[in-house]
Amino acid sequence: MTALNAGIFTLVGALLVALIALAIALSSRPEQPKDGVTARVYRVRRAYFVVLGVVLLACLGLTLPRAPYLAARSAVPPDIRVAVTGWMWTWRFDAISGDRVLVEPQNLTIPAGKLIEFSVRSGDVNHGFGIYDDQDHLLTQVQAMPGYTNQLRYRFPAPGVYHILCMEYCGYAHHLMMTTIHAE
Amino acid sequence: MNVNESALPQIRKQTVIWLGTALALFLVLVLLGLVMRLNQAGALHATPDLFYAIMTLHGLGMSGAMFMSSIAAVWYLLSRYIKPYAGLMWSSYLLIVLGAVGLVIGTLVGRFGPGWYVLYPLPFASSIWPAWATGLSVISLVLLGTGWLLAQLTLLGSLAQRYGAGNLLGWQYFTSRQPSVPIPPIVLITVISLISGALTTVAGAVLFLLYIAKWLNDALQFDALLLKNVVFLFGHTIVNITMYLGIAAVYELLPKFTGRPWSMNRVVAISWNTVLLFVLGAYFHHLYMDFAQPVTLQYLGQILSYSSAVPATVVTVFGVGAQVYRSGMRWSFVPLSFFLGITGWVIGGLAAVVDSTIALNTVLHNTLWVPAHFHTYFVLGYLLILLGMTFHITESQRESRAMAALTTMVVGGTGFLLMFYLGGVEGVPRRFAGYLGIDSHTLSATAQLLAQIAAGFVVLFLLGLLVYLAALGRKRTAAA
Numbered sequence A: 001m002t003a004l005n006a007g008i009f010t011l012v013g014a015l016l017v018a019l020i021a022l023a024i025a026l027s028s029r030p031e032q033p034k035d036g037v038t039a040r041v042y043r044v045r046r047a048y049f050v051v052l053g054v055v056l057l058a059c060l061g062l063t064l065p066r067a068p069y070l071a072a073r074s075a076v077p078p079d080i081r082v083a084v085t086g087w088m089w090t091w092r093f094d095a096i097s098g099d100r101v102l103v104e105p106q107n108l109t110i111p112a113g114k115l116i117e118f119s120v121r122s123g124d125v126n127h128g129f130g131i132y133d134d135q136d137h138l139l140t141q142v143q144a145m146p147g148y149t150n151q152l153r154y155r156f157p158a159p160g161v162y163h164i165l166c167m168e169y170c171g172y173a174h175h176l177m178m179t180t181i182h183a184e
Numbered sequence B: 001m002n003v004n005e006s007a008l009p010q011i012r013k014q015t016v017i018w019l020g021t022a023l024a025l026f027l028v029l030v031l032l033g034l035v036m037r038l039n040q041a042g043a044l045h046a047t048p049d050l051f052y053a054i055m056t057l058h059g060l061g062m063s064g065a066m067f068m069s070s071i072a073a074v075w076y077l078l079s080r081y082i083k084p085y086a087g088l089m090w091s092s093y094l095l096i097v098l099g100a101v102g103l104v105i106g107t108l109v110g111r112f113g114p115g116w117y118v119l120y121p122l123p124f125a126s127s128i129w130p131a132w133a134t135g136l137s138v139i140s141l142v143l144l145g146t147g148w149l150l151a152q153l154t155l156l157g158s159l160a161q162r163y164g165a166g167n168l169l170g171w172q173y174f175t176s177r178q179p180s181v182p183i184p185p186i187v188l189i190t191v192i193s194l195i196s197g198a199l200t201t202v203a204g205a206v207l208f209l210l211y212i213a214k215w216l217n218d219a220l221q222f223d224a225l226l227l228k229n230v231v232f233l234f235g236h237t238i239v240n241i242t243m244y245l246g247i248a249a250v251y252e253l254l255p256k257f258t259g260r261p262w263s264m265n266r267v268v269a270i271s272w273n274t275v276l277l278f279v280l281g282a283y284f285h286h287l288y289m290d291f292a293q294p295v296t297l298q299y300l301g302q303i304l305s306y307s308s309a310v311p312a313t314v315v316t317v318f319g320v321g322a323q324v325y326r327s328g329m330r331w332s333f334v335p336l337s338f339f340l341g342i343t344g345w346v347i348g349g350l351a352a353v354v355d356s357t358i359a360l361n362t363v364l365h366n367t368l369w370v371p372a373h374f375h376t377y378f379v380l381g382y383l384l385i386l387l388g389m390t391f392h393i394t395e396s397q398r399e400s401r402a403m404a405a406l407t408t409m410v411v412g413g414t415g416f417l418l419m420f421y422l423g424g425v426e427g428v429p430r431r432f433a434g435y436l437g438i439d440s441h442t443l444s445a446t447a448q449l450l451a452q453i454a455a456g457f458v459v460l461f462l463l464g465l466l467v468y469l470a471a472l473g474r475k476r477t478a479a480a
């Protein structure tokens, strides 16, 4: 599921809402006594209630399983473990396990297609570890919080350069806190 | 039933002062919004410390000004039913003004800039602003919170006095069609909002007292995840109930234009009671990307966020529909701004529900999608209702001017919001003082371009706002 889908879905929904609003606004005339009208509105409302309930339940059913939490806690070991620490205003990588990992504190090189587990934490304030591909799509993210370690699992789909931006406001140079990951 | 006919002119005057203060703040804060967009567009070059101080003031100030205006409006409308305590409301006003002045100094002079949700431990971990700025700003927030709490408790108290505390939640409608103590919808919605508001304001006050303690003694350490929960419990709720109070006013005022009563019944009572639950639990969606948060709360966040769409649309939207359909009403400025405001609220709500989907939040969280959705239900939602309420309460008469203003603001606002949404879809992070530093050239160019276009629309919006302000007040007639 991508941000583009979210945008299209919202746009279509917003246009639909606007159309319905227009129809309601135009329906104010001709005038009719309230008593007959109310029953009609309530009939539509009952149908809407049922439809909305079904749609919401369906969306919950479809989307909740895609939440990242259970994968992050899975007992299956990842191929590679990397520790990530956010500082004001840089990222630092440390290898925990796995071969073929090249770690310089500022620059990480990992194999594409392998399951990587990032253990993300912060050395000072809250930061956000956001992974972008070279076409600027935000692929996934997790927060870096002092006192906690957030485990994020990700498989880099293809070799290339990935950009890391900070996704939680962290003060003066928040907009400059970035680094890259190379997948090969 | 008009129990306080004689006190009304006094209360009206007080309300107008509250609303006037809120609108004046709004105007200045929109200008700050424009400054931010221009800076992101590359047209201005504020230093990051100034940008982030402005951002913090804009966010806190807007949330506060809008909340203040919503309290004032329902207080005015309720004063027909309840004993108003003008003195207590003046004390609340004083506290709010003091807090606002303190915040302006703390941010603009002291450069206090941790963002509007002042997430622990950023207010203390920064060497950018001096310690006095943190202290002054946090103390100002406590003053603001105390002022809000006072206003909320005053209103709740006088409502309880009038209807009996046991009847305020409308439970009498669960069992009876014609209960012995009837309450109008505005009372129920206000009570639901203020109970959640007062509870979470207390939570917010405790948080800021802890902040003061930390400010006095830096050796103190708190749990960052716990405090993040408290911050959002407070912030999310205050922002949401502002909208609900605006809706309460629509329930009260729209019937004056459609000529149809909007009465309480069991469905209205039940659905607003569920809102109490949803509004207090939906804030979990702010912590989806904190994987250390218990997983149950994460799922609960999505379920409660989705659920809140049910009472909102089934009861309020259909209520509006039943008001309007075949009513023969004339679309003058006040009902039109209410109607557009409800529409904007629904659209913003849709974008919020999208963002509250965990699987989508991984690519939308803290991108411009977030300011996109909450600016939708403020700029095209609550604000339009506020403009209508203020026009009505001040008995303003310049219809065509107000209509022109409304059109301009809706067009300007829509363009401004669209750029936020596009930014969100493109993955542009929120709260970036500028985009030039981004190491990917296309992302930074796109983000800048969107900011430039947005700034143009904001200017249009501002023009509309000025025209609206010039439409307020009664016409001076030669005969009078």
Ligand code: HEM
Pocket (backbone or CB within 6 Å): B029, B030, B032, B033, B034, B036, B037, B055, B056, B058, B059, B060, B062, B063, B066, B114, B115, B116, B117, B371, B375, B378, B379, B383, B416, B429, B430, B431, B432, B458, B461
């Ligand atoms: C047309 C009027 C407005 C303009 C031009 C405007 C502009 C902006 C801009 C540019 C940002 C920073 C976005 C970013 O993260 O990069 C922002 C943030 C914000 N705005 Fe507005 N805004 C407007 C109205 C409002 C209203 C009515 C509210 C009411 C609640 C509001 C509340 C906020 C909040 C809470 C933030 C977040 C501040 C933070 O991240 O700490 N704004 N606004």
Ligand SMILES: [Cu+2]
Pocket (backbone or CB within 6 Å): A086, A087, A089, A126, A127, A128, A166, A167, A168, A169, A170, A174, A177
């Ligand atoms: Cu950061």
